[in-house]
Amino acid sequence: MDTDLIIAARYLNTSEPSELAKYVMEDADPSFASKMSAGDIIVAGENFGCGSSREHAPIALKAAGIAAVIAPTFARIFYRNAFNMGLPIFELPEASEIAEGDSVRIDMQSGEVINETQQKRYKFTPIPDFMQQLVDVGGLIAFAQKEIAEAN
Numbered sequence: 135m136d137t138d139l140i141i142a143a144r145y146l147n148t149s150e151p152s153e154l155a156k157y158v159m160e161d162a163d164p165s166f167a168s169k170m171s172a173g174d175i176i177v178a179g180e181n182f183g184c185g186s187s188r189e190h191a192p193i194a195l196k197a198a199g200i201a202a203v204i205a206p207t208f209a210r211i212f213y214r215n216a217f218n219m220g221l222p223i224f225e226l227p228e229a230s231e232i233a234e235g236d237s238v239r240i241d242m243q244s245g246e247v248i249n250e251t252q253q254k255r256y257k258f259t260p261i262p263d264f265m266q267q268l269v270d271v272g273g274l275i276a277f278a279q280k281e282i283a284e285a286n
Contacts, residue, residue, distance in 0.1 A: 135162065135178055136185030137212065141194040149190065151197030158194040172199035175240070177232045179205060182223075183212025192216040202240055204229050204247060204258070217265045220273030225259040242266075 139162045141154055148154065159166035176195070182205040183191060192215050195203065202222045206229050216223045224240065226247055232238060236251035240258075247256045261269070271277045 135182050137183055137188050137191040137209075138185050140183065140191040141188070146188065146190055149193065151193050154190055154194035155197035155199075158198040167198055170198050170200065173201045174199060175201055175238050176203045177205070177229050177234075177236075177238065178203060179230065180207050181205075182208050183216070184209040187211040187215070189215045189219060192219040192221040196221045204232070204238070204240075206230070217268045218274040220269055220271070220276065222261070222269045224261070226256055228256045231256075 139159065141158060142161050145154060145157045156167055158170075163169075182203060191212060195216075196219055200221070202224060203216070204224045204226050206227050207225060208216070208223055213223065222240075224247065231252075231254070232247075232249055233251070236249050239248045239250060240246075241248060245257055245260055247258055248254075249256070268274055268277050271280055
């Protein structure tokens, strides 16, 4: 899934999260945004987020209410942009074993993705501490603002 499918180039005239959320995944599935609920998790294939380096892709996903993305691998620039925007992503080699519609939960304490539908547990690649801090505060800008406030 490339960034052009996550958010089409025709919508890049704005960086307003709520506006981008309306059109997330529109070219892959025109009804995607209307089917999403806050807290949903996307499970994807290899190299999720390949293509352009646009930050709009993780912004649109997060604004649409996506709680996390799970995939075997992520495109390098998407990986960094996702954390910069505060969107948690998890590398899970077994992601293809999770079927559409399965109920999935992420347990940060145990480092596991739990597929409640299939009664399976998978260990995910740990997120580096600094990247987890970015997610916890909502992204790189919020992290920098917090650091500045604490220094004053």
